[in-house]
Amino acid sequence: MSERAPPAIAPVVSMDAITKTFPGVRALDQVRLDLYPGQVTALVGENGAGKSTTVKILTGIYHPDGGTIRIDDAPVTFAGPNDASAAGITAIHQETVLFDELSVAENIFIGHAPRTRLGLIDRAAMHRDAAALLAEIGAPFGTHTPLRDLGIANKHLVAIARALSVDARVVIMDEPTAALSHKEIEELYELVETLKSQGKAILFISHKFDEIFRIADRFTVFRDGAFVADGMIADITEDALVSMMVGRSVNQIFPARSALVGEDVLQVVGYDHPTEFADIGFTLRRGEILGFYGLVGAGRSEFMQSLFGITKPSKGVCKINGRISVIRSPADAVAAGIVYVPEDRGKQGAIIGLPIFQNITLPSLGRTSRSGFLKLAEEFRLAREYAERLDLRAASLDQDVGNLSGGNQQKVVIAKWLATQPQVIILDEPTKGIDIGSKAAVHDFMAELAAQGLSVIMVSSEIPEVIGMSDRVIVMRDGRIAAELSGDALTPETLVRHAAGITAAPELQEA
Amino acid sequence: MTDTAAPHRHVPDRLQSRATRVFRSWEALLLAVAIAIFVVNSFASPYFLNAWNLSDATFNFTEKAMIAFAMALLIIAGEIDLSVASIIALASTAMGLAVQYGAGTPELVVIGLMVGLLCGAFNAVFVTVLGLPSIVVTIGTMSLFRGISFIILGDDAFRGYPASFSWFGQGYIWWVFTVEMALFALIAVIYGVLLHKTNFGRAVYAIGNNPTGALFSGIRVQRVKFILFLLTGLMSGVAAICLTSRLGSTRPSIATGMELEVVTMVVLGGVNILGGSGSIPGVVIAAFVMGLVTFGLGLLNVPGIVMSIFIGLLLIGVIALPRLWTMVANRRSA
Numbered sequence: 052m053s054e055r056a057p058p059a060i061a062p063v064v065s066m067d068a069i070t071k072t073f074p075g076v077r078a079l080d081q082v083r084l085d086l087y088p089g090q091v092t093a094l095v096g097e098n099g100a101g102k103s104t105t106v107k108i109l110t111g112i113y114h115p116d117g118g119t120i121r122i123d124d125a126p127v128t129f130a131g132p133n134d135a136s137a138a139g140i141t142a143i144h145q146e147t148v149l150f151d152e153l154s155v156a157e158n159i160f161i162g163h164a165p166r167t168r169l170g171l172i173d174r175a176a177m178h179r180d181a182a183a184l185l186a187e188i189g190a191p192f193g194t195h196t197p198l199r200d201l202g203i204a205n206k207h208l209v210a211i212a213r214a215l216s217v218d219a220r221v222v223i224m225d226e227p228t229a230a231l232s233h234k235e236i237e238e239l240y241e242l243v244e245t246l247k248s249q250g251k252a253i254l255f256i257s258h259k260f261d262e263i264f265r266i267a268d269r270f271t272v273f274r275d276g277a278f279v280a281d282g283m284i285a286d287i288t289e290d291a292l293v294s295m296m297v298g299r300s301v302n303q304i305f306p307a308r309s310a311l312v313g314e315d316v317l318q319v320v321g322y323d324h325p326t327e328f329a330d331i332g333f334t335l336r337r338g339e340i341l342g343f344y345g346l347v348g349a350g351r352s353e354f355m356q357s358l359f360g361i362t363k364p365s366k367g368v369c370k371i372n373g374r375i376s377v378i379r380s381p382a383d384a385v386a387a388g389i390v391y392v393p394e395d396r397g398k399q400g401a402i403i404g405l406p407i408f409q410n411i412t413l414p415s416l417g418r419t420s421r422s423g424f425l426k427l428a429e430e431f432r433l434a435r436e437y438a439e440r441l442d443l444r445a446a447s448l449d450q451d452v453g454n455l456s457g458g459n460q461q462k463v464v465i466a467k468w469l470a471t472q473p474q475v476i477i478l479d480e481p482t483k484g485i486d487i488g489s490k491a492a493v494h495d496f497m498a499e500l501a502a503q504g505l506s507v508i509m510v511s512s513e514i515p516e517v518i519g520m521s522d523r524v525i526v527m528r529d530g531r532i533a534a535e536l537s538g539d540a541l542t543p544e545t546l547v548r549h550a551a552g553i554t555a556a557p558e559l560q561e562a
Numbered sequence: 563m564t565d566t567a568a569p570h571r572h573v574p575d576r577l578q579s580r581a582t583r584v585f586r587s588w589e590a591l592l593l594a595v596a597i598a599i600f601v602v603n604s605f606a607s608p609y610f611l612n613a614w615n616l617s618d619a620t621f622n623f624t625e626k627a628m629i630a631f632a633m634a635l636l637i638i639a640g641e642i643d644l645s646v647a648s649i650i651a652l653a654s655t656a657m658g659l660a661v662q663y664g665a666g667t668p669e670l671v672v673i674g675l676m677v678g679l680l681c682g683a684f685n686a687v688f689v690t691v692l693g694l695p696s697i698v699v700t701i702g703t704m705s706l707f708r709g710i711s712f713i714i715l716g717d718d719a720f721r722g723y724p725a726s727f728s729w730f731g732q733g734y735i736w737w738v739f740t741v742e743m744a745l746f747a748l749i750a751v752i753y754g755v756l757l758h759k760t761n762f763g764r765a766v767y768a769i770g771n772n773p774t775g776a777l778f779s780g781i782r783v784q785r786v787k788f789i790l791f792l793l794t795g796l797m798s799g800v801a802a803i804c805l806t807s808r809l810g811s812t813r814p815s816i817a818t819g820m821e822l823e824v825v826t827m828v829v830l831g832g833v834n835i836l837g838g839s840g841s842i843p844g845v846v847i848a849a850f851v852m853g854l855v856t857f858g859l860g861l862l863n864v865p866g867i868v869m870s871i872f873i874g875l876l877l878i879g880v881i882a883l884p885r886l887w888t889m890v891a892n893r894r895s896a
Contacts, residue, residue, distance in 0.1 A: 361777070385780035399778040404771030404838045408575070413768055414780040416761040423760050431575045438573055447577045467779065 061124065062087050063252045064109070064140070064221055069118035071104055078104040081118070082278040084271050086221055086252040091243060093255045093267035093284070095296055097514065100273040102256050106223055109254070110142045111135030139220035143210045143227055149198055156181035156194035159213045184212040188242055204235035211242060222246060223254045228262060240266055258346045260289055260551045274298050289553050290544075297514055297543035305519030306498040312522060313337030315373070316506045317389070317475050319358065322367030327353035328530035331367070335475060335506045340497060342521030343510045345550050350530035351510045352394060355477050359391040360384040371474060385414050388474030392464050392481060394510075396457065400464040403453035407445055408434035410452045410463050415470045437466035441496070461493070469500075476500065477508040482516060494520060514543050526550050588832035588884075592847045595880070599851060603858035610861055617738035619857035621808065623827070624742040625801040626820060627849035630827040631753035632797040634845045636790045637828055638757070638770045640837030641696040643685060643791060646798045647820035648707035653677040653802035655711040658720025658812035667726045674803040675796060681707055682795015689791065690784040696791075704821065711814040720812040731808025742804050746849075749797070754842035762786065770837035826877050827852055851876070 062085040071079040079101045086092050094102050107113040109120070111129035119126050122138055129135045149158050156178045157164075165176040181194040190208045192201060198209065207227060214222050224243075228236045243266050246253060257263055263270065264284060271281040272295045279295050317335040322328065328350035335341050343351045357364045360378040369376050369387075376387040384390070393399035402410055411434040412419050419429040434448050441462040445455060452463050461481070468476060478497070482490040497520060501507050511517045517524055523537040526549040534549040547553075584590060603610045610616075629646050636643055656677045657670045665673065681703070688699040733741040757763040765786050768776040777783045806812055825835075831848035833840025852873060859869045 359778075380780075380782060381778055382780040382782050391778065393778055398772070398774050400775065402768050402772040402775040402779065405768060409764065409768075413764070413776075416764060420761050423762065425759055425761060425764065435573070435575075443573060445573050447574045449576045471780075 060087055060089075063122065065121040065124070066105070066109070067119050067121070069105070069108060069115045069120070071101075071108060071113060071115050078276050079108075079115070080277045082273060082276070083281075084254075084278075085281070086254055087269065088220070088252050089247050089250045090268040091247060091253040091255050091266055092269040092271060093257065093263040094271050094273065095263065095292060096273040097296055097512075100296075101276040102273060103225070104276075105273070106142060106225055106254075106256070109135065109140055109221075109223060111140075136217060139218065140223070141214040141217060141219040141221070142223040142225065143207065143214060144225050149206060149209060149213075151197075151199040153198060154194065155185070155192065155196050155198060155201075155209055155212075158198050158209050159184060159194075159216050163217060180216070181212070184215050187215065188212060188245065189238075204231050204238070207231070207239065208242075211246075215246075219251065221252045221254065223256075225256045226258070227255075228257065228259065236262075258551060260292070260553050263292075264289065272296055293544055293547050293551075293553070297547055305516075306495050308340075308498050308501065308522075312339045313504070316371065318368075318370040318373075320368045320370070322354065322357060322369075323365045324350075324353065324357060324362065324530070325365055327362075328357070328527075331527075331532060333525055333532070333535070335508065337506055338501050338504050339522050340501050340507045340509060340520055342517040342524040343508065343527060344512070344514070344517045344524050344546050345527035345533075347512065349527040349550065351527050352479055353530075354527070355391060355479055355508070355510060356393075358384070359389060359477065385471055385473070388472075389477065390414075390468035390471060390473040390475070391477045392461075392468060392479060394479040394483060396460055396464060401452045401460045404451060406449040407438070407443070407452050407455070407463055408448040411437055411467045411470055414467060433470055434466075437470050438463075440469070441466050442492075458492075465496075473505070475506045475508065477510070479510045480512065481509065482511075482513070514546055517546065518543065528552055589841060589844045589847060592830070592832065592844060592851065592880070596847055596851045596854065599854045599858065603854060603861070606858065607861040610858065613738045615861075616857075617740060617743075619853055620740065620743050620746075622856045623849040623853035624740075624746040625804050625808075626824050626827055626852075627746055627845070628749050628801050628804070629794065629797045629820075629824045630831070630845050630849065631749055631842060632790070632794040633824050634828045634831065634833050634840055634842060635753065635757055635763075635766050636696075636794050637825075637833050637835060638837055638840050639766045639787060639790055640770045640773060641689060641787060641790065642700065642825070643682075643696065643794045644700040644821045644825075645681065645685060645703040645707055646794060646801075646824055647817040648704045648711075649678055649681040649795055649798035650802040650805060650817040650820065651711040651814055652681060652707040653799050654806045654812040654816050655714050655720070655814065657723075657802070657806055659714065661720060661722055661724070667724050667729075670723070670727055671803055674806070675799040678795045678797070678799020678802065679792055680795070681798070682792040683788075685795070686788040686791035690788045708814065708818075711816075715812070715814045721810065723806070723810055727807050728810065729807070731804045731806070742808075745800070745804065749800070750842060750846050754846075757842055762789075766790070767838065770834075770839070823852075823873075826873065830877055830880060 064086040066082070066084040068081045068083065069079055070081055082101060082105065084094065084105060094105065096102050104113065108115050111132040111134050121127065127138060129138070150161065153161065159181045160177050165173040165180065167173045178194045185194065188208055188211055190205065190212065192205060198206065201209065227239060231239065243253060255267055267284050269281065270284055270287065270292065272279040272292065274296060314337055315334050316337050320332045322331040331354050333341070345351050353362065356362055358369065358378070360380045360383050363379070369378060371387050371389070378384045378387060378389070397403065402413070408430055412430045415433060416425070419433055420426055431448060438445070438448065443462050443466065444459050452460060455463065481497070482493050497507055497509065509520060518541055523535065524541055524546065525532055526534045526536065526546060528550055533552070536545055633643060633646065653674045657674050660670060660673050685696070685700055685703055688694050689696045730741055735741055735744045757766060765776065765781050768779065768781055769783050769786060773783055805817060809816070827848050828845055829835050830851065831840065831845035833844065855872060855876065856869055859872060
């Protein structure tokens with residue numbers, strides 16, 4: 052499979068041996084990617100495989116550290132996005148970059164509008180050309196419509212019309228269906244067919260296997276920033292694609308744990324939200340680490356924040372130690388013994404501008420004060436206790452938490468919650484964006500907490516972490532629980548299958 | 563993390579001593595400015611160093627400062643209330659109206675405070691329940707509250723306040739010390755303790771630095787903000803009582819433009835207009851600085867418009883200097 056399939060036609064774009072390094076991370080290591088005219092190439096890989104970096108290099112936003120990009124077999128370098136656009140490469144992003152206050156025609160032609168002889172914008176020509184483009188892709192709205200009046204699907208159409216207006220030869224679609232309804236997705240497929248018939252090369256990025264097998268002609272697989280394989284979709288099965296994506300190497304070392312799982316601590320029944328998730332129910336036991344796996348957008352963080360009182364569920368019951376807890380705010384959640392370490396550390400976790408000790412004691416002020424009056428000595432004592440327990444690296448406890456490294460900020464956020472002596476701690480992507488050493492420290496610490504009888508919920512998109520740390524894993528897809536896995540059933544393949552909705556085995560065919 | 567054999571890393575509580583922190587603070591700089599203005603004024607006018615003149619001068623800032631203390635907390639929490647002067651107008655009008663129906667001093671005080679609280683609650687509902695930006699809401703209520711006063715009063719003025727009511731704005735506690743000065747000191751202490759010594763004050767700082775982070779830390783952010791708007795309204799009510807008592811009459815134009823002087827005082831006192839930092843001692847010193855400048859220039863017969871130019875320059879100068887200083891320092895090191 053690693054042999055390059057002999058192409059019947061020459062590729063429009065050919066990336067070869069592309070390498071890109073960020074401080075501390077090798078995002079891409081000698082990858083290659085070919086895009087052919089009139090064909091859809093699916094770029095497949097887990098989170099962090101290097102797909103976004105590749106798109107950014109192709110569109111001139113990043114400069115590769117090494118390797119070559121060829122267009123029609125001639126090497127090119129892009130100094131910036133304008134060069135990529137001039138070379139006929141255009142991208143339609145998940146969140147389309149358009150201007151809400153301008154009309155459809157203005158959005159399509161911004162930057163390259165037809166001009167009159169005086170150098171002014173030829174509005175008549177612009178609207179005429181825009182109307183022709185919209186007719187071509189079957190858009191159901193006029194050129195004068197303000198963009199803000201359009202829904203997401205129609206905004207995508209504008210973005211596609213814009214791509215056609217610059218006479219793009221290569222169209223990159225980065226998870227274009229993530230926010231679309233079923234019917235809109237069907238319309239998008241038709242549009243992709245239209246673009247194919249015009250000879251455009253399409254790079255299609257998606258986590259959804261049904262889509263890939265429906266519209267892609269070719270595939271390229273990346274894993275951990277490296278090229279794994281490419282070939283024709285017709286020659287491959289879903290199973291083979293999954294195993295190429297996840298690989299066999301779960302070679303990180305995770306702490307050995309003897310699961311001393313106790314009685315039920317948290318019971319969640321029928322949590323619903325109008326848009327984000329539906330019918331979430333599970334039980335968490337004392338000393339257990341429960342993993343939550345799913346694709347980005349599966350509703351995991353949204354559900355966790357609902358459990359923590361940030362967003363209100365439309366219905367659902369949460370019981371702690373068998374007693375119903377009504378959680379309407381994070382303050383209620385903390386009082387009930389549920390705490391949440393958010394993924395967005397800088398915005399939701401640490402309070403930058405406040406000293407370390409004040410960050411740690413903020414939710415525990417009730418215990419470090421007397422009748423509402425602060426007792427600084429008590430605060431320093433509590434902050435010191437947890438800072439030392441987490442081996443915090445800081446110059447002093449009254450240092451601004453903003454001066455700490457990411458890993459140490461994360462320690463402050465965890466210390467803040469442990470100081471409240473919670474029953475349940477929810478960790479949302481706890482090791483995202485921190486170096487390998489700190490990762491291992493966080494993993495060790497999680498194991499230690501569970502051994503001390505704390506119940507841990509870990510939301511993670513990293514398969515090795517999910518498998519290495521969890522006693523049990525709940526897989527979410529489209530806001531629902533797709534599966535609960537443990538023991539021998541917990542493998543990289545089963546995780547990916549359930550998360551992506553591959554219905555190969557009969558017992559997986561649920562709603 | 564599992565190396566139990568190694569002793570725990572020691573992290574000191576603080577690196578700087580208390581004296582160093584005080585000496586390097588904004589408040590210390592501002593105090594130096596206040597002393598300098600005092601000295602310059604003493605030389606510039608022979609009438610300056612007179613206890614009774616100085617006592618009269620405090621009326622320049624005591625009423626504004628009462629509001630400024632509550633406003634300081636509000637601005638530290640990342641919000642603002644520009645309707646405070648209009649709350650004074652409405653509270654004063656309500657008191658004047660009550661006088662027409664024979665209300666006595668205790669009733670007037672209750673009415674003044676209640677109108678202040680209600681106006682504060684009105685602002686608070688729009689900001690905390692509906693989630694609207696406070697600057698827009700309070701620009702709206704600034705027109706609304708004063709507009710109601712204009713409708714009630716037109717070109718008229720309310721007079722005839724009871725004799726005992728004049729104690730708040732014209733009375734003396736002892737020698738040259740006015741009732742307003744005593745209220746100013748009392749309110750300064752209350753807000754100083756509230757901001758610097760209580761859990762509530764800590765929540766105010768947390769919200770000002772990162773409202774999302776404060777929410778995610780279990781702080782009841784909207785409740786705290788609601789209370790801050792109530793307090794600012796209440797202080798406007800207190801200021802309305804003092805000002806009405808001192809003037810002895812109510813016109814709808816009372817206290818016009820005072821909101822900007824209050825905000826100026828707060829910012830001059832070292833409160834970050836974007837929220838997150840500042841102190842009550844800073845606002846106290848800023849109140850004295852503004853009072854001394856106004857009084858000193860008044861003694862020299864400087865017209866009011868020039869005074870406002872001077873206050874404006876002072877504000878911009880004191881805020882820009884530290885920034886300029888760091889820019890110059892950075893350029894040197896670069």
